Amino acid sequence: MKFLDLAKVYIRSGSGGGGCVSFRREKFIEFGGPDGGDGGKGGSVWAEAVDGLNTLIDFRYQQHFFAKSGQHGMGSQCTGKDGDDAVLRVPVGTEIIDEDEETVIADLTVVGQRVLLAKGGNGGWGNLRFKTATNRAPSRANSGQEGVERTLWLRLKLIADAGLLGLPNAGKSTFLAAVSNARPKIADYPFTTLVPNLGVVGVDGKEFVMADIPGLIEGASEGRGLGDQFLGHVERCSVLLHLVDGTSSTITKDYRTIIGELEAYSEALFNKKRITVLNKVDALDPKTLSSRKRSLEKASGGPVYLMSGVSKQGVTEVLRAIWAEIEEGRRETEEVAPWQP
Secondary structure, three states, X not given: OOOOOEEEEEEEOOOOOOXXXXXXXXXXXXOOOEOOOOOOOOOOEEEEEEOOOOOOOHHHHOOEEEOOOOOOOEOOOEOOOOOOOEEEEEEOOEEEEXXXXXXXXXXXXXXXXXXXXXXXXXXXXXXXXXXXXXXXXXXXXXXXXXXXXXXXXXXXXXXXXXXXXXXXXXXXXXXXXXXXXXXXXXXXXXXXXXXOEEEEEEEOOEEEEEEEOOOOOOOHHHOOOOOOOOHHHHOOOOEEEEEEEOOOOOHHHHHHHHHHHHHHHOHHXXXXXEEEEEEOXXXXXXXXXXXXXXXXXXXXXXXXXXXXXXXXXXXXXXXXXXXXXXHHHHHHHHXXXXXXX
């Protein structure tokens, strides 16, 4: 299935049915009076987060979602039938954004969560509603309320506990394949990962979800390479795992390139907790390894883990560090969450 994380849709709620002007006509009933029924309500347009979807590809082939209009009222005090709703079934983690591409209308992060996008119009009143003591035979009725028409954007942000960052060929896909059942494409050339990948990772009996996104290069925030269009998929993560290629001769520059792109993209993403890892250490001799580790520690201003995704050297220690940050993030979230009965 092809991955798609941005889609444009056009929605319209149903109009209400018009009220009916009718009078009771039966044999031997001289003054039957008005009996026009009300029109039915128009259908609404909803968005619902469902399980089992991880792409917006369905919205490439269907962009228009129109709810049904309500039925007109009828005689004998018959109310028209309400129009059927239209439901957009989207993956968990989808943001509903207004046409200006900035205003977030809703963020669907839980299975079953629903949000009203366009309310259906009310049905018009029939002439029975206008009967009064002084107006015994009203001959007017209301027309139904018009539906609402909108243009919206759907943006998918994958929900993961940890996210992988790094330059192309830093070893992100190899690491994800080594610690989970995910099978991302792995090759010895840049940009082998073209779409985000998710994998369930286990360590010490604990499990968490890790996201691998395509590599960033210098100038990604300006559209170079694959740009920063996939960085949104790690915005929900508790911790970012920054992999630096240990075989590179410009380790410090590589590290600062990624940090610079994070800062250019979003201050919130830049301030997220990060774990820095020097990868591919199995290809380095002890002297070179020690020198490059010191350089990376100086550039990052914090501890640096040593790891090899191929030989799995140091992988367990890195996973434990990730889980510790995830647990801390969950505790902070629980403390901030408001009390509910």
